[in-house]
Each structure stands twice: as C-alpha cells, then as structure tokens.
Amino acid sequence: MIHPAGKKVAVEKGKTLLDAVKQLAASEETSVEVPCGGLGLCGNCRIRVITGRMQPPTEAELEALSETELQKGYRLACQAVVTESLEVGIPPESMSSPPDLQTAGASITVAPDPIVKRYGLRLRESSLTNPKSCWQQIEHALASEHGATVSRIDAELIRRRNPLARETTVAVSVADAEVINLHTGGNPPPLAGLAVDLGTTKVAGYLVDLSSGKVLASDGVLNPQVRCGADVITRLAYAGDSPQHAGQMCRMARECINHLADTLTTRAGLKRSDIEQAVIVGNTAMQHLLLHWPTAQLCRSPFMPASTSPLLIKSRELQLDFAPGAQVYFLPSVAGFIGGDHTAMMLATRLDRSESVTLGFDIGTNTELALCCAGKIYCCSCASGPAFEGGALRHGVRAVPGAVSRVRLEADGQVRYQTIGSQPAVGVCGSGAVDAVAQLVKNNIVNSAGIMDEHHPGVRPGGEDAPVEFVLVSADKSGTGRDITLNQGDINAIQLAKAAIASATALLLSTAKLAIKDIEQVIVAGAFGSHLGLGSAISIGLFPELPRDRFAEVGNAAGTGARMALISAAERREAESLAAKVTVVELATHPEFGAVFSRSLQFPKPAAQTEFP
Template sequence: MSGLEQRAITKVIIDYEPVGKRVYAGIGQTILAAAQGLELFEHGISAPCGGKGLCGRCLVRLIAGELSLPSANEMNMLAPARLEQGYRLACQAQIAGPCKIEIPVTSLIGRQQLQVESQYQAAPVDYPFKRYSVSGLINTSIHHPHSLWQQIEKFLKDRHGVTGLTVSLALLRRVNPMVTDGELAVAVCGSQIVNVAAVDCPYTPFGLAIDLGTTKIAAFLIRLDTGETVAAEGILNPQIAYGEDLMSRLAFAMAGEDNARQMVSTAAGGINELAERLALTQGISVNQISQAVIVGNTAMHHLLLGLPIKQLVLSPYVPAATLPIETAAISIGLNLGEAARVYMTPPIGGFVGGDHVAMIQASRIDEAQGITLGIDIGTNTEIVLAVNGRMLSSCSCASGPAFEGAHIYQGMRAVNGAISEVRLSSGGMGVSWQTIGNQKPIGLCGSGIIDLIAELNKAGVIAENGRLNTAHPRVRTEPGKVPEFLVVPCEESGCDCDIVITQKDIGEIQLAKAAIASGIILLSTALGVKVEEIEQVIIAGAFGSFLRLESAIAVGMLPNLPLKRFSQVGNAAGAGACMSLISERERRRAECLATAIEHVELAIQPTFKRVFAKSLQFPRLS
C-alpha cells in the first residue's frame, strides 16, 4: 500500500484562491474532487471532460503544500515549464498534505450569461384551484363530536356538491382537528385540500416551472390562481462538476449506485436552491409551492428521477419511460410544499426530451401554416420540421458542447471576459472584439467563436474545407503544433497568454455546424420539401438567443434564407413548462405532441454520411 493510500482517511486543509474558500479534504483525494465539496459551482473548477484528464481545462497552480507527482496525462498535456511553475490538472493531482491552490481565471466556472425568459406568453389559466369559505363551524364537544375535517367535508358536500376530496398527511398533522366556532377558508387544488386558514388570511397557491438543462436550470415562480409569473431566475446546473456534456455525466452515474444517487441529489439541490431564492423575492415560504412542472432532455429527466440510464448510451438509445410522470416532490428530493406534486413532460426519444416538446408547445409549431423549422440550440440541439401539421424531429447532440466552448482550446461559457463578438478588417489583418462585461478577454464563448469563423470564412483566411491559410500573417505554424490564428495578443488579454483559434478548433465547429445543417437537410428530404422553401425558422435556446444570425448562415450552420424568416425566441422550453404548470389543457396538449412527433435517427438515414460530409464545407456566399 502506498503512502497516499495509508493516509487516505487523514483530513487536511485545502485553501482555494482567489475564491477564498477552505475545505477539509482527504489525503489521496484529487484537487477537483475536494473543490466539488465546496458546492459553489459558479466559482468552482471547470472540468468539461468530467475529470478524466482528457481536456486539460481544469488547470490549477500549487502555491504551497504537497501534491502527488504529475500523472502521465499531466506530463502529456502540460509543458515542462508549466509543471515547474506549479501548474497541475485538478482532476489528476492528488492531495498529499495541506495545500494552497490557485484557480486561474480561465479555469473558474463563472456566472454565465443565462437566457431565462421567452417572448411567448403563458397560456390561459385553467389550473383547478378553488377557495371555499366554510361557515357555521360548531365547537367540537361531547354534544357535537365531529372533527374539523368531518365538518368541512359535510359543508362542501351539502353547499357545493364537492366530494371525494383528500387531505395530505402533513396537513392533518399540522392542523388542530378540534373545531372552534366560526369560519375558515379552505384551499383546494384538484381533488386535494392543500390549506386551511382564517378567512382574513387567504392562501395564495404558487407553482414552480423548471427548465432543467444540461448547462443551466431556469425556474419560474408562478401564482397558480392568476397565472402571473412573479419571479424568474437561472443558475448553472451543479451537475457540471461531473462533466459539461451528457455522456460524461451518464458515465459518472453508471460507475456506481452512489454516483447515480449523487447525480439525483445534485440536480435536486440546484432546483431547491432556485426555489428558495425565488420564494425569498416574494417573502413567502417554499411550503407555499404546491405544484411543479419540470422539462428537460431525456438524460436530465432520467438522472433527476433516478431511472435506468445504461440503455441511453447504447444503440438504439431507448428511454426508460416516454409517458408523463407525476410524483411527490419529496420522492425526488425537492423541498417544496406539503404534499407538493411534480409533473414531468414526457420525452420523445433517447436524445429528444420533454424540453423539446415544451419548445414546440410554446411556439405552436404544430399549428403553423406552411413549412416551419424549429431549432433549439443548447448543450444539445434539437430540430423539428413541420409541414401542414406533420412534424419530424431529430437531435444533433454532437453540436452543443463545441458551441459552448467545451471542445475549443480557449473556448469558455458566456461569462465575464468571454469574447462574444468578433469583426475582421483588412483581409483578416485587423481584429476587433467585444467581451461580456466589457472586461479584458480571457477566451471565446460560442457566439464569439461562430462570429470569428464566419469572419475568417468571409475574409478567405480559411478555405472551404476549413484549412487555415498558413501564408496569412496572423496564422502561426510551429513544428509539432497545429496551425492557429492569433485573435488577441498576450499583452491585450486578461489571461497572460495569447488568445488563438486553432485548426483543431475549426474542425470541432465544422462537426458541430454540420450536425445541425445535415439534420435540417435530411428532415426536409424526408418531408419532401426543399430547404429554400422553409417559410419560418424559429431559433430557441440559450445559445440561439445570443447567436448572430448572419454569422450562423456564413458558416453554413443555418440555411441561407432571408433574415426576415428567422425569429429568435429565447427560452421557449421554459415557456412551455409554465404553460403546463397553470393549464391542465396544456399538459394534455403536450402529451399529445409527444406522441405525434415522429422521431428520426439521422445516423441511420441512407444519405446521412454523404450529406454530413458535404455540410462540413464552409459556404462561399455571394
């Protein structure tokens, strides 16, 4: 047994700078694992590959203390000079004693620019909530041996014809069953009594609509009696600590039952945090939240519910359930109201989830006249094409991570300091940029990456096949390294190094944009229409909200159609969740949509390889 193994149960102090956080960690634990215990995912360490030592993005520096010797992965990814300066990969470096660790700004998970709202309005309210004023209550006594609940039941039956009501055990435990003469207000949601209070203290029912995304969780606090959204907020999904892409998280969850339970509790913890934040803004308790609706992609759906997931990563990628699910909030770790219920919109297929159903539900694509294309661009990208009521849908799951910077050398999420817009002048010699927060640039977020490649394409710095022109003055080539285009020189950056885009980065974007473009082409072919005949294009999702359409067309990601045919609608999935929260009719409509949408697996289409290969090319636009 090694020295590290012998001392594995020893706890030592680890200080993280510049976040100013301290944890007690075990000898032999990795720097990344210890940081995950901070539960501060907006200020933790970025690990896109889920801690496998494959991406090199969890770079940290040892300021003081003792760590294990560099692993083979670290020796391969970090230059000798970097290792001598104390730089390590947080997922590989093991704790050997008390340490002080610096997390460079480029490795920090910052507060991301999150899209929460949508342009769509909520549906008309038909949530089954009623208030009854129960009068004529008689004091419980030997002469009138009837409890409060017996008298309420009789009053509602005799006066309103209401029968078959249930009462939660939690409410029975809380309310004194002995009656005091007078009058009470009784609140009923559906067939359940949810509250009993004095008439002058009316009960206001609240619900929570959740868009459980791979990268973000968006939540909306809504009054169930009026349908009014009183507060909304988004946070990064704390599961990011276990990998930024779906496959990394699924692999982590499949590694053992403890891991699977951790994924459930982590997702639930993020929702609970949002519920607490939103309730606080209204001065209410989370106990007043009696209903929740959650939409998410199939993997997020399964990971939250603790469903079997092995079949999601193996062909033919079958979900464990494609039916709507309603369960007690507490059963999945949500700390909401007494006997609060959670409804989850059903997924369609292995990589097309209830969030896609909710996007179609909110945007009314199923009711659109003519040919309508819907694209929900996020960590995963779902595509739907509707022609006169018939809908084909597919998923280009390979597209999202690259657009969010996960597979790009100096890519990052949309946080302060990320380059979000780029313009080139003088044939690519001059580069101007805009960063989020107007801070010094530290990397490229998705919209900036698309902008940059579009500008490189228009300036002829890259060829149709994506190869950089090595004769260009800003293109650098060194032996043993891939060519790279200099975007920001070190002296102008905020990360003490040049910011570049590499030939490999361009290849990643080619794969990502080709996944979307080929999906659009193949769905059009399946429905017997031409891409140029598409009359309306709805762009939804976080990334889609900040995307410059001209750039997306210039790289060949979106079809070359007039800009007036495009609409960027924001978080349509969240809007669909809100609709299902306040309307029983909308829930039934979403369920019908989930069964009506025809799911298409792109990879098994006969022409997929040919169409995908052609879509890798960059267009030469006139």
C-alpha cells in the same frame, strides 16, 4: 490552501486537486470547469501549483499543457494527485463563473385553468355538540358550498395539521379531488406554482401566480452537475459508474431546484412551502437523473428511455420541500433524447398550428429539431456537444462577464471584439466562437475543409507543444494575462457541432420530401440561439441559407411551455397530444446520415462580411 478563495481544504493522500476543489465548492462559490467529467480530455481545469511538490505530469497533462505552462506550475486538477501540503491558485479562465442564463421566453396568452383550485371556507369549533374534525367539515363544505367533490386528503397534510377545528376561516387547495394544502386566517398567500426548465447547462425557474398566470419571480442558475461533465453522455457515464455517482447526480438536481425555489419565493415575499404545484421539463437524460431512473439503456443503442409518458408525482417523492401535498408534473418525452423540454418548446411556439412550413431549433448541448408541414411534425435530436456553450474549446468559457461574444476581422487584419459586460476578456463563449470561425472563413484564413492556413500572417504556427492558432485577444489586453486564441482543434469542434445540426436539418427535410427553399419560417429557441449572431450562423452553415426575415428568436421557449402547462390543464392535454403525433427521425440509423454528415462538415464559400447586430 486554495486561492482566490483563501481557504484550506483537507484531503486524503492520493486524491486529486479536483477532489479538493469540489470539496471547497460545496461551501464556497469556487469551482473549476470540467466539461469532460474529469477524464483529462478537455484541458479546462488548469490549476497553478504555487508551493509544494507533486508527482510528474500524466500523459493527459503532457498532451494538454505546454512546456512553458508546466514550468510555471500549471497542472490539470483532475489528473494531479495530492501527496503533501500544497498552495494552489485557480486562474480566472478555469473558474466556473455565474453565466448569463436567460430566462426570458416567448410571450403567449393562455387562459389560466390550473389543476389546483383554492376555496375559502368557515369552520366551526369541534365540540361534543359538533363532533367533526376540521377535515370532516372541509369535505362537507367543499361539496355543499362549492360543488367540489373530494375523495381524499393528503396524508402529509393531515400529519402536519391538528384535526381539531376552531371557529375560523380557512383557504383550502384542491388538486385532482384531493385536498393538498390548508391556510388558516383571512389573508392566504397567492396560489403559487413553480415551472422549471432543467437544462444540461442551466436551470431556469419561474414562480407563477396560478390564478392569473403572472410570473412573480424568475431566475436562472448553473446546473451543478456541470462539475461532473459538460454534456449528457459524460454525465450518464459518470452516473453509470456506481450507485453512489447516480445518487450524487440526483441530489445535485434536486438541491438545485430547492435552492432556486428558495430564491424565487424569498424574492416574491413567500415561502417555499407555499408552492402547491410544479412543472418540470428537461431533456431525457436530465429527467432520468432527477428521478433516479435507470440510465444504462440510454447509453447504448437503441437509446430507450425508461418511460416517455407524462408523470404526476408528489413533490416530497423528489425531496422537493413544497406544500404538503404539492404535485410535480413532467411533460411527456417524444422518444430517445427528444425529451419533455422539446415538447414544451413545441407547445410554446405553436409549431403544429402554423400554416407555413416551419423549422424549429432548440439549440443546446443536445439540440432538438422539429419540422412542421401539412399538419405533420417530424422531430430529431443531435449531439451538438458543448462547443456552443464554450466547452471543448481551448480558451472556451460560458457566457460569463468577460467572455468574448462578438468578433469581426477588419480589412487590415485587426481583430475587433466585444465581451459580455464589457469586461476584460477571459475567454471566448459559444457565440463568440461562431463569430470568429465565420470571420476566419470569410477572410480565407480557414478553408472550406476547416483547415487553418499556417502561412497567414495572423496565424501563429504550431510547434511540438503548441497547436496552430489565431490570436483573438493578446495577453496585454486580456483579463487573464495570457493570449486568448482559437486553435485548429477549436475550429474542428465548431465544425462538428454545426455539421450535426446541419445534417439533422437536411435529413428532416429529406424525410418530409422538402428542400431548404420550401422553409417559410425558422424558429430559434434556447438561450444560445438568442445570443447567436444570425449572420455568422448562416455563413458557416449552421442554419440554412434563407432570408433573415424568415428567422424568429424566441428565447427560452421550453420555459414558456412549462409555464403554460403549469397554469392550464388544457395545455397539458395539448402537450400530451403533440408528443403523441410526432414522427421521429432516427439519425443514427438513417442510411444517408454518414454521407450527409460528411458533406455538412464543409464550410460554405465565403459570403458578405458579418456585421455586429
């Protein structure tokens, strides 16, 4: 029995509690966070055993759980093996709640010029005196009435439609000289397309009227692959374990897109089969997993993608249930882990057209950077890890209701905080963690090396089974009944993540022979970047120290770029041109990377007090 779902699940002896929860998660909105992919490294999948006996804790559990927690029945779901009937409860902080998934992005005007064109035709009834099928009549009418040359008709469309014609009007959709869909009657649905930003954590979808460019519906959902790991490296390792795991990751992504398409079309009063064109952008790993491409070469140097070229395939090849002949277009990747989502971000922000020196960040579990100056584009990617999205933190959660998102320390030592939705605190998300670290550094509770002062009155000293930690929310005020803290390991996780981005920034500038002072504009893309406290990010060295008015937050620019490529053939050509002219800076082989990264680990000296925005 698993609470709070109140459901019984049958699992074989020898399976883990995580296997039981995953089985339940397939049919219920109940799951647990496993950022490490179930390897026992993160300690996020705590479950409390209410009744029943279990084997002794593993070494991973002894490392992650305190003696008090073990006495209360807490175990790690990924480690605890089921040997008999049990009753367990998933605490709130372990549950995978629907996060605050941003879909809003940069606003840009693009003249619609979609690949798919819609034509209205009138057919005559097939007869002995008019021995022509509807397809023969359509091909002739398209050429004679609209000057549209058609060289083929989608085979699946022919299979689904009766070739005998009757006296009627039809609306025919044509893409790349191929008839891909047919609507009978006088009131066809809008010419609909779907743009998808397939992110490591979130999947954002936009249902678009291709004729006008208007967004008919948009939404964001959690990428179901998070059950198998919070970051791309963990997921690639999981997929590489076996063909079954690779297939599972592929199915998860495809089913997620189908479900998202269902949600959006229902909201717009359409059907999923009305989608006649789609554009999908994602980082290199996400694209490989969706396409079921080989991934082994991505896991070792020189980290080569199977392909970086743009791709146009039938939606049915991906088991995406759209219109019979619907196509899916993938923007080109740049290289390595600089994927099509970064190309989309550059397209949406017009980085290459800026006359000023512009630095662009697309922050996520994998962060991409672009530096544009004097007509040149320099790009790199860095593994910033899941800390900015709440992963790898002791009490980390995603941007869910109740997540601590803003933190400030008052002069008297009191902690002032805000939570998403003003709900009781259940954990701390990425923006809250960055705020908290900035405040701890500001108040000399954490030094420039990232070490917490154990003697500070606000710090709880560590013991044999407890790390040094700072209490953000006391148990009596939290929504979990437990203290919500930031410990030394959490500080180090944020430190490593910010150092990855800061060192990438430094090496891009060095390659272009520029200094921080030369940067005239900074564009911050990505959902996390939009929630981030800019002052805190600058104060810990995540962003370069520049005047605030040089920063612009543009939201989900990758999603905007996907929409642009969806409604305009010219924008696709622009995206392909952009990807081709990028100079890639490989951080792993850069001779100065080690030294620069080491310096970037340091926190800058405390600056002015960070206020809530």
